[in-house]
Amino acid sequence: MYPENFRYTKEHEWVLAEGDIATVGITDHAQSELGDIVYVDLPKVGTQIEAGKSLGSVESVKAVSDIYSPVSGEVSEINASLADAPEKLNSDPHGEAWLVKIRLSAPAEIQGLMTAADYQSYIGAEK
């Protein structure tokens, strides 16, 4: 369920580093807690972001959740398809519904994040 090659945060984001570009999304656990997602608020391309700071937010009918960036760098691409089809976040949060791509300024940050196994225990324990 949780891809081995991703890394995970305590706030339920995932990140996949390929060279110096990292793709970021929210986990299946997150989308399931939020319920039907109706809107995604993403940053502009070019935004400088620090690990742990808010990238934007995800909305369901009755709640809003901030998305915290797992890594530092510059936003190089955003997933525009989510504007018309936010429901993709519910159906494919680890694939089609990636949120942003970030050009990493500190690639070593990835090492400090949870592995798939760690994340699974983490959410198991949360319950």
Add this chain to the structure above:
Amino acid sequence: MIKKVTTHLSQNEALLFERSSPGKKAYQLPELDVPAVDPAEALGAENVRAEIEGFPEVSEVEAIRHFTRLSTWNYAIDHGMYPLGSCTMKYNPRINELVARTEGLAWAHPYAPEALAQGSMEVMAALESALAEITGMDAVTLQPAAGAHGELTGILLIRGLLEKRGNPRKKILIPDSAHGTNPATAAIAGYAVENIKSSETGVLDVGALEKLVDQDVAALMVTNPNTLGVFEDHIADAAEILHQKGALLYMDGANMNALVGIARPGDFGVDVMHLNLHKTFSTPHGGGGPGAGPVAVKKALEPFLPTPRLKRSGKKWAWDFKRKHSIGRVKAFYGNFGVLVRALAYILAHGGPGLRNATIDAVLNAVYIRKQLEPYYDLPYNSPNMHEVVFSDDRQAKLGVRTGDLAKRLIDYGFHPYTVSFPLIVHGALMIEPTETEGKLELDQFVDAMIAIAREVEADPQMVKNAPYQTRTSRVDEVTAARKPVLRWKP
């Protein structure tokens, strides 16, 4: 067996635009007694609009039927109880509607000469005085248009006073049990919000408060009784802590229905508070407004009150615009006068002893409900409750049924739901406030309904999850409404 309601014939009615056809009229204007004027000449051709495209044209009969049919799709206090916590959905006395329409009051223009507005001014003065007595405060402004507006006014008053003392400070402390308007208001007033966690008994944690109050804290915003319906028994201590550090105590007066005639915020250390006339003072909700949010203050804050203020000038009332410390205006003119009339009529009808009796009945009704539902619903906080009681859906959640589902099933029993999922400090909250204008029969039917639903959850949880069944529409697709908003009619 559902005793309170049956199904009823409810007409399908289209939108006005779909009933419209060109040339239908519901009006007739008198003949002009002056010459007509060519709009293009008078306004300039480029300033004259084309026709109002798509605007409806219906006859008077269709208009009356349209709105009457729509009205039958609503639940209302006139039908039955709304157990909505902190909303105080009490009976809206019809005498209030009559007096608000008295011609000399309803047609009064705010810029009428003061000599011809003494009646309106006397009404406002009488209400200010009554509210000051009820709250135990020194001065009242009637300018704010609603509760949240009153909150903003109150926080701006605090800022005004602190600025005059040399330092407006930076943050406002807000309990995690607070209504959403509180932090939103603090932000609009330019303050940062710091949350303060409630204690395990659900009340203000005075120890935690003491640690948090420093020179950057302007005020604590508190609701009393709090959103659990529990009286903040250490509120006077909290006031003391704040005052010692030069901070102030703001009280959200949404729950005044538990206090009128019993306790006065001014007596237990509150510096400034707002009232909701559409809650405690019976003015009608009308589907979402209008309301009015008067603010009552202690003497120290009086100079900062919004301009203008009523003052006595010989034997008459006058408006005082020369108030150099005032925070300014929060609204044009003087306040929601029509709402003020209704609140004053309510106060006149009850009188001093009557207001106290109303409070007693409000608390009696809530405790009565609590005692009978305790065996069936989880009660997260054991403290004595006042005019409202908060349960959680923990027991039912084990079977997959949440507070929102229970609320929808309650509709089938002929009641409007209670407040769902608030306050946030209770997981899956059911917040119930009956108010004093409910009789024993209605309360018993409510209790019976809630017990029946608890039993239904055990027997057939899925049935409860798919409620309501008796309504004109079934559950509405709020997800699509948010994903693909359609906010106006298009042909």
Add this chain to the structure above:
Amino acid sequence: MRYLPKSDSERREMLAVCGVNSPEELFDHLPEAARLKRPLDLAPGISEYEIVEYFRARAAENANGYASFLGAGVYNHYRPVLVDTVVSRGEFLTAYTPYQAEISQGTLTQIFEFQSMICQLTGMDVANASMYDGSTAVPEAAMMAVRATGKGRVLIAKSVHPEYREVLATYAKNQGIPVAEFGYVPEAGTIDLEDLDRRIDGLTGAVIIQSPNFFGIVDQVMAAAEIAHGHGALLVVLFTEAVSLGLVAPPAEADIVAGELQSFAISPSYGGPYAGIIATKEKYIRQMPGRLVGQTTDARGHRAFCLTLSTREQHIRREKATSNICTNQALIALMATVFMTVYGKQGLRELAQQNLAKSHYLAGKLKPRFCGKFFNEFVARVEGRSPEDVNKALLKRKIIGGVALGRYYPELADSMLLCATEMSRRADMDAVAEVLA
């Protein structure tokens, strides 16, 4: 007491269930120090008849039987009888906010129609379910423009209602939003475009004008839009006389329209309650404050309505909300909806035309201060004595004259703002002309 539906015997039964002997015991848990130990110092309750008499006496102390030429943001228009018939229905009057859509389709449908009609009138894409009033819609619109552009300075015309500008000042000060004013052209009474152009810069988020403006004059919306847009600011156009929308071209170049609906069958009622609106273009929807009703379907596929885009609002966003507003003036908006329904497409135009005819008849007999084109209000110069003295003379004829402008505009101390509507009678206008001559 007639609003407390319990008999003594029922109270006793209930007290027993609560496990107490007397109602006072229910308050035993309150700290002694917090309790009020005396009765409230308020007279005992009075009968329905006495309440009616009390307010009748107060009404008699107000103006009765006067013809009035006051406007200035609050207008005397006939209220069709259907308005009170509809809003007096308990299902509308005593209903709550429509959070539970299944049992609020009456309120929700009516608000959807309201939103639609406001869009049609203003030429905007989307309108909210109303704000407290026109004066508070101004700071809400300003904050919306600041959010949308990310630029924090606001410019507002001096020809916007003075009290509305005061309200903006109160809000803006606390948000750290600098507000500056630009003037009007002395001959025409329209905005001074050169002054606007001088003051606007790359940090301006909003330019706010009113049309028809406080002087009643139809203002330069297109020109203002060009200047605002040229600097990346949004144009907010405000109206206080909703009846003007029946005839005056809507401000299509505006980004945000804010306004006051009091003219649509809302009693003047000494200043409130009224209803404001904010309407805007599609792209700014998520920045809009206030409630929104959207169309959707229920589980059986039928059309239904619900509150939507609630995540903008205080109960979810809390400190990050677009506004702290919780109310919408639903019942007032319903009055406006019924008014708009009764007059309809043709009626609103005819009503506006009558207003135009009346005001121009009166102006024709006086000395309008400005040459700008006006709707149902205009500024008249008074010669030989003060406007206050003119008003004293008019009062003797049971006429309330216009607003003497000196208190808001010292340069106009010799003038008054007169309003004539479809309710103004020729004989009274002739009397005003006589006194002012």
